[in-house]
Amino acid sequence: MPFALRMHRGTGRVVTGPADSEGQWAARIAAIATTRDQAAFAEVFRHFAPRVKAFLMKSGADAALAEECTQDVMATLWHKAHLYDPSRAAVSTWIFTVARNRKIDLLRRYARPEPEDLPWGPVDAPDQADALAMQQETTKLAEAIRSLPEKQRLLIERAYFGDLTHSEIAAETGLPLGTIKSRIRLALERLRHAMM
Amino acid sequence: MNNIRHTVPDDLLMGYAAGALPQPFDLVVATHVSLSDDARARLAGFEAVGGAVLEEMEGAALADDSFDRTLARIAGKAPEPYRAPSRGIFPTPLQRVVGGDEGAVKWKSIGMGARQALLCSEGEATARLIFIPAGQAMPQHSHRGMELTLVLKGAFRDDGGLYARGDLEVANEEVDHTPTAEPGEDCICLIATDGRLKFTRLLPRIAQPFFGI
Numbered sequence: 001m002p003f004a005l006r007m008h009r010g011t012g013r014v015v016t017g018p019a020d021s022e023g024q025w026a027a028r029i030a031a032i033a034t035t036r037d038q039a040a041f042a043e044v045f046r047h048f049a050p051r052v053k054a055f056l057m058k059s060g061a062d063a064a065l066a067e068e069c070t071q072d073v074m075a076t077l078w079h080k081a082h083l084y085d086p087s088r089a090a091v092s093t094w095i096f097t098v099a100r101n102r103k104i105d106l107l108r109r110y111a112r113p114e115p116e117d118l119p120w121g122p123v124d125a126p127d128q129a130d131a132l133a134m135q136q137e138t139t140k141l142a143e144a145i146r147s148l149p150e151k152q153r154l155l156i157e158r159a160y161f162g163d164l165t166h167s168e169i170a171a172e173t174g175l176p177l178g179t180i181k182s183r184i185r186l187a188l189e190r191l192r193h194a195m196m
Numbered sequence: 197m198n199n200i201r202h203t204v205p206d207d208l209l210m211g212y213a214a215g216a217l218p219q220p221f222d223l224v225v226a227t228h229v230s231l232s233d234d235a236r237a238r239l240a241g242f243e244a245v246g247g248a249v250l251e252e253m254e255g256a257a258l259a260d261d262s263f264d265r266t267l268a269r270i271a272g273k274a275p276e277p278y279r280a281p282s283r284g285i286f287p288t289p290l291q292r293v294v295g296g297d298e299g300a301v302k303w304k305s306i307g308m309g310a311r312q313a314l315l316c317s318e319g320e321a322t323a324r325l326i327f328i329p330a331g332q333a334m335p336q337h338s339h340r341g342m343e344l345t346l347v348l349k350g351a352f353r354d355d356g357g358l359y360a361r362g363d364l365e366v367a368n369e370e371v372d373h374t375p376t377a378e379p380g381e382d383c384i385c386l387i388a389t390d391g392r393l394k395f396t397r398l399l400p401r402i403a404q405p406f407f408g409i
């Protein structure tokens with residue numbers, strides 16, 4: 001049984017940790033996936049929809065298009081909730097990728113090529129320790145971004161809003177990405193191993 | 197899957213994560229990531245940065261009926277199905293652009309048994325498939341800007357070493373290279389360039405405008 005689901009089941013609501021912690025978001029996505037939980041979806045919407053809209057506007061969409069696109073992104077989250085794997089990405093990461101892909105579909109008018117899914121499909125039981133580690137790494141990463149010198153932080157933001165061309169992007173972010181990468185790598189290996 | 201020796205550099209992965217690459221480069225990166233766990237993990241790291249940037253944003257005001265309209269969009273639509281990876285030679289993102297696997301490619305001969313098929317372009321950037329018969333050299337060429345070459349079938353060798361399925365070669369305009377297909381198996385590569393290829397020998401240079409390489 002998925003980690004997040006176990007936390008959720010029986011109570012109908014999230015039980016531990018601050019309301020906006022990574023673990024809580026994962027639990028809400030699991031609730032949407034398993035019980036079509038509208039209250040959980042409302043929480044996700046309240047927190048992420050204004051951010052998605054702001055992201056789209058910073059990326060060059062006008063307010064009307066950003067609103068339209070935000071609703072579309074949020075509806076997509078509902079329909080894709082069962083494909084979300086907490087051992088490989090934080091909820092904010094997952095939502096970012098959905099928003100980014102829709103942004104390219106709409107602003108640049110082509111269907112974005114996405115990597116194919118992993119061969120085993122969505123697993124029934126994402127490794128609990130992996131999911132937890134991923135949440136902790138994501139929290140650390142957010143803290144690291146907050147503590148960057150402002151100039152560098154703005155540069156990273158501009159890259160992700162699409163203000164920089166690919167030749168202007170320097171991958172040297174000064175962020176501790178090594179650990180998050182090894183975590184994901186580990187989770188992938190574990191999954192592959194379990195499925196063979 | 198895990199024997200990739202030549203992989204994608206970080207700046208391209210971050211460009212993909214940020215959505216800053218032209219479509220032909222997006223296609224090559226997505227196809228390469230489909231074949232390499234290491235690239236997938238590194239990409240996920242850069243996407244986590246995007247998630248953190250999103251999380252830190254000050255939200256924009258939503259329309260009053262935003263939530264209700266979102267629920268209306270949801271109503272009646274089935275959950276998105278899991279899409280199993282392709283069983284063919286081409287990973288899914290490439291199959292979507294080609295419209296199928298190897299057999300669906302609309303090849304055009306570029307001489308000496310070599311073939312190419314233009315897949316997509318955006319601005320100066322183009323993506324194409326190249327077929328080189330076993331043991332043969334790709335016509336010698338250089339190019340403006342960056343060139344990405346991803347091996348899908350067979351293998352080729354050039355100054356950078358041996359490149360087999362899943363390997364990605366990144367070449368800049370200084371490289372005047374002559375990839376040669378390894379003997380034994382025909383070689384199919386997905387190539388993205390952000391400037392026109394220039395063939396350096398006389399004959400292919402004359403032929404270039406006709407083939408649009």
